[in-house]
Amino acid sequence: MNREIFQHHRQELHTHLTAELLPFWTSRTADREHGGFITHFDQYGHDSGEDEKSLIAQTRSIYTYSSAHRAGYGNGALADLARHGVDYLLSRLWDEEHGGFYWMTNRRGEVRNDQKIVYGQSFAIYCLSEYTLATGDPRGLDYAQRTFDLLQKHATDTRHGGYFEMFGRDWSLKGPGAAGGDRKTLDAHMHLMEAFTSLYEASQHPLHRRKLLEIIDLLVTKIMHPEFGTGIPQFWADWRVAPQIKFDVIWGWDRFTEDGVKRAAEDNTSYGHNAEFAHLLLHALDVLGLPAETYREQFQKSFGHAVQYGVDWEFGGVFVEGSHGGEVYDREKEFWQQAEVLIGFLDAYRLFGDERYWRAYANVHRFVMDKMINHPVGEWWPLMTRQGVPIWTHMSHSWKINYHTVRAVVQSIRRLDKLMAGG
Amino acid sequence: MNREIFQHHRQELHTHLTAELLPFWTSRTADREHGGFITHFDQYGHDSGEDEKSLIAQTRSIYTYSSAHRAGYGNGALADLARHGVDYLLSRLWDEEHGGFYWMTNRRGEVRNDQKIVYGQSFAIYCLSEYTLATGDPRGLDYAQRTFDLLQKHATDTRHGGYFEMFGRDWSLKGPGAAGGDRKTLDAHMHLMEAFTSLYEASQHPLHRRKLLEIIDLLVTKIMHPEFGTGIPQFWADWRVAPQIKFDVIWGWDRFTEDGVKRAAEDNTSYGHNAEFAHLLLHALDVLGLPAETYREQFQKSFGHAVQYGVDWEFGGVFVEGSHGGEVYDREKEFWQQAEVLIGFLDAYRLFGDERYWRAYANVHRFVMDKMINHPVGEWWPLMTRQGVPIWTHMSHSWKINYHTVRAVVQSIRRLDKLMAGG
Numbered sequence: 001m002n003r004e005i006f007q008h009h010r011q012e013l014h015t016h017l018t019a020e021l022l023p024f025w026t027s028r029t030a031d032r033e034h035g036g037f038i039t040h041f042d043q044y045g046h047d048s049g050e051d052e053k054s055l056i057a058q059t060r061s062i063y064t065y066s067s068a069h070r071a072g073y074g075n076g077a078l079a080d081l082a083r084h085g086v087d088y089l090l091s092r093l094w095d096e097e098h099g100g101f102y103w104m105t106n107r108r109g110e111v112r113n114d115q116k117i118v119y120g121q122s123f124a125i126y127c128l129s130e131y132t133l134a135t136g137d138p139r140g141l142d143y144a145q146r147t148f149d150l151l152q153k154h155a156t157d158t159r160h161g162g163y164f165e166m167f168g169r170d171w172s173l174k175g176p177g178a179a180g181g182d183r184k185t186l187d188a189h190m191h192l193m194e195a196f197t198s199l200y201e202a203s204q205h206p207l208h209r210r211k212l213l214e215i216i217d218l219l220v221t222k223i224m225h226p227e228f229g230t231g232i233p234q235f236w237a238d239w240r241v242a243p244q245i246k247f248d249v250i251w252g253w254d255r256f257t258e259d260g261v262k263r264a265a266e267d268n269t270s271y272g273h274n275a276e277f278a279h280l281l282l283h284a285l286d287v288l289g290l291p292a293e294t295y296r297e298q299f300q301k302s303f304g305h306a307v308q309y310g311v312d313w314e315f316g317g318v319f320v321e322g323s324h325g326g327e328v329y330d331r332e333k334e335f336w337q338q339a340e341v342l343i344g345f346l347d348a349y350r351l352f353g354d355e356r357y358w359r360a361y362a363n364v365h366r367f368v369m370d371k372m373i374n375h376p377v378g379e380w381w382p383l384m385t386r387q388g389v390p391i392w393t394h395m396s397h398s399w400k401i402n403y404h405t406v407r408a409v410v411q412s413i414r415r416l417d418k419l420m421a422g423g
Numbered sequence: 424m425n426r427e428i429f430q431h432h433r434q435e436l437h438t439h440l441t442a443e444l445l446p447f448w449t450s451r452t453a454d455r456e457h458g459g460f461i462t463h464f465d466q467y468g469h470d471s472g473e474d475e476k477s478l479i480a481q482t483r484s485i486y487t488y489s490s491a492h493r494a495g496y497g498n499g500a501l502a503d504l505a506r507h508g509v510d511y512l513l514s515r516l517w518d519e520e521h522g523g524f525y526w527m528t529n530r531r532g533e534v535r536n537d538q539k540i541v542y543g544q545s546f547a548i549y550c551l552s553e554y555t556l557a558t559g560d561p562r563g564l565d566y567a568q569r570t571f572d573l574l575q576k577h578a579t580d581t582r583h584g585g586y587f588e589m590f591g592r593d594w595s596l597k598g599p600g601a602a603g604g605d606r607k608t609l610d611a612h613m614h615l616m617e618a619f620t621s622l623y624e625a626s627q628h629p630l631h632r633r634k635l636l637e638i639i640d641l642l643v644t645k646i647m648h649p650e651f652g653t654g655i656p657q658f659w660a661d662w663r664v665a666p667q668i669k670f671d672v673i674w675g676w677d678r679f680t681e682d683g684v685k686r687a688a689e690d691n692t693s694y695g696h697n698a699e700f701a702h703l704l705l706h707a708l709d710v711l712g713l714p715a716e717t718y719r720e721q722f723q724k725s726f727g728h729a730v731q732y733g734v735d736w737e738f739g740g741v742f743v744e745g746s747h748g749g750e751v752y753d754r755e756k757e758f759w760q761q762a763e764v765l766i767g768f769l770d771a772y773r774l775f776g777d778e779r780y781w782r783a784y785a786n787v788h789r790f791v792m793d794k795m796i797n798h799p800v801g802e803w804w805p806l807m808t809r810q811g812v813p814i815w816t817h818m819s820h821s822w823k824i825n826y827h828t829v830r831a832v833v834q835s836i837r838r839l840d841k842l843m844a845g846g
Contacts, residue, residue, distance in 0.1 A: 149576055152575050152576040152579065152581075153572055153575040153576060153630070154630060156575065156579050156581050157581075157584065157637065158575075158579050158580075158584050158585060158586070158634060158637045158638060158641070159584045159637040159638075159640050159641050160584050161580065161581050161582045161583050161584045162581060163581065171630070172629050172630075173629075173633060206595050206596075207576070207577060207594070207595075210596060211581060214580065214581045214582040215581060215582075217582050218581070218582050
């Protein structure tokens with residue numbers, strides 16, 4: 001690849017980020033009346049009015065503004081926005097009695113769901129660590145560490161390793177089945193790895209390093225498919241594969257059949273998750289000071305499966321999910337899967353030097369630029385047909401928000417810069 | 424068995440406890456100058472002068488006096504003695520900076536070994552929980568819970584389950600080999616089960632119950648031999664069996680060869696440990712409100728191996744250790760193994776109604792009464808030849824102390840009382 005092609009892609013991303021994506025948020029998200037962020041917007045970018053502030057949306061917003069500030073954008077305005085979010089997070093979502101963050105408040109900051117969901121706690125650790133790294137405000141790392149300590153006390157499974165994920169307000173483990181107390185997920189463990197990476201980056205504490213190494217080993221040896229190296233979504237506590245079911249407390253708009261089970265409930269993997277896992281792992285190794293070679297085979301499998309089966313060479317973009325062996329089940333286009341493979345394919349290209357990854361990146365980049373972004377408004381469509389016609393049309397709700405989109409653009413620019421610098 | 428025979432054995436134990444064993448301690452152990460307990464005595468019961476107060480000896484003493492008080496002995500003097508020990512434990516052995524208990528002070532209370540050893544922390548949880556149960560003083564449960572929380576934060580292995588065991592003062596995990604940071608032991612995990620049982624009994628907290636259930640499952644399914652159900656002493660972090668080595672920080676006077684390895688380093692089990700594990704598990708189930716039937720097969724194997732291979736029907740008492748399959752390696756007589764099988768064989772007799780267990784109990788009881796106890800002084804010899812001639816002669820040091828002896832007598836009396844009551 002020549003430098004001009006990298007530069008061209010970088011320029012497109014940079015324009016989108018600074019002229020569309022970040023302005024979409026900075027112009028409308030701060031709730032100056034009740035604090036925190038408004039996170040529900042329709043296809044025109046108008047407040048769609050849902051009376052909720054979710055832990056996920058508040059923490060992901062804090063991550064977005066902190067990390068974008070740290071990457072050099074916003075001239076300080078993004079740091080102020082992050083601080084505005086942290087003020088709300090610590091005053092409204094933190095449970096002073098039992099510790100940990102509630103799952104949901106209404107817009108006025110009244111608690112509407114007081115459960116302690118590990119997936120949400122992981123984003124709290126992630127965003128608060130990034131916030132301290134970005135701004136120096138010690139509150140972030142302080143509460144990130146408190147949350148980490150609570151997870152070690154209440155959520156670890158000292159029998160089989162890993163973390164239980166669904167708790168009541170007082171950290172009592174929830175029941176089985178849809179309550180989720182008997183299951184472990186790729187999703188929560190992957191985001192704990194992501195969170196512990198930033199926590200360790202901020203704290204440099206040996207304990208955080210050790211727990212990060214433990215969860216990496218767990219992910220690679222238990223949560224990835226033993227043959228294909230692809231992510232398995234759900235497990236029983238003892239790490240036997242569990243059929244993928246819908247939980248009572250959901251954190252995404254994943255599609256299930258009427259009875260709450262996935263079509264291919266025991267042979268299902270997500271291209272976006274696999275690419276996300278691999279680029280997060282690569283970043284974790286970098287923060288740990290370990291060589292990428294440590295998990296070379298894992299990277300080959302994670303990125304290889306996505307590039308071989310996930311890319312839609314006909315209409316562009318990346319499919320949703322399919323079997324571990326390769327068969328594609330769902331050919332629609334989700335926003336977050338596009339975002340994660342952008343970073344992942346650039347990492348794979350840098351790691352292996354294989355032109356196939358560059359072509360895959362360029363393919364998805366083109367699909368995002370031409371189809372996925374709602375340019376007049378600034379954010380991305382959440383879900384499109386295979387051909388690129390919007391199916392869902394909101395620009396944001398409690399589970400979409402901006403962490404995937406902004407991170408993908410910021411991190412892709414960083415990787416393109418490294419490629420142009422010859423690294 | 425008839426009531427008279429139970430009564431006769433009970434009377435012997437009661438006389439030993441009240442006229443010899445407890446008076447040995449109450450007359451000489453309190454250090455009124457520096458606080459805590461003097462725990463080093465020679466064969467005549469004279470202070471042998473070692474300038475150390477170990478976490479193990481202080482906590483085991485607190486357990487002994489608390490539990491004996493709770494069982495109705497001492498007219499309040501034992502509770503006072505326990506409180507005297509707790510005052511020292513919390514003021515001299517607790518680390519105000521990093522939390523947890525130091526391993527060793529000198530007699531004046533100056534820290535001589537500041538490492539955090541899980542084996543010792545487990546006895547702190549055990550004795551402090553028992554102390555609150557016995558006296559109502561809330562300090563015990565408070566510090567037991569703090570120690571439990573520290574173990575959950577620093578010691579758990581979130582990759583393979585279980586607990587790492589050897590830490591520096593700041594809870595940094597120690598290195599491999601003799602430092603012990605890469606190993607897990609039956610000993611520490613069994614004593615954590617014992618500790619979590621009393622902690623849960625005192626707190627009734629669901630988290631303590633959950634962690635107790637987790638460690639029970641771990642012990643039964645990972646730490647006991649898959650075929651023989653006997654205890655395997657040492658493992659690597661991932662639960663592969665490790666050769667049994669001597670650690671830098673030791674907590675007993677176990678015998679190793681010159682190079683610090685056991686003779687049968689990978690096929691070695693202790694009769695006393697197996698009986699102790701089983702009676703502690705039975706007690707844990709009782710505190711949990713679960714039926715003994717839950718682990719009936721485990722009880723059959725633990726007690727069965729000890730009664731079949733461990734009992735010396737010729738000279739009396741129980742041997743030290745042998746192979747999982749049955750071959751006896753060490754025919755000497757250690758004090759603590761006698762103590763633990765007394766409780767264990769009575770439990771097995773009550774559980775299975777098999778006369779063989781009564782005969783084994785009566786055999787060991789006789790050996791203890793006639794050989795093991797240094798009657799003129801009041802405590803037990805630490806180690807004897809097979810025939811019952813003392814090899815080591817101290818009445819106490821940092822690792823011997825009184826938890827095995829007093830507990831065995833108190834608990835055997837309790838079990839004989841139940842047998843006489845028909846239960």
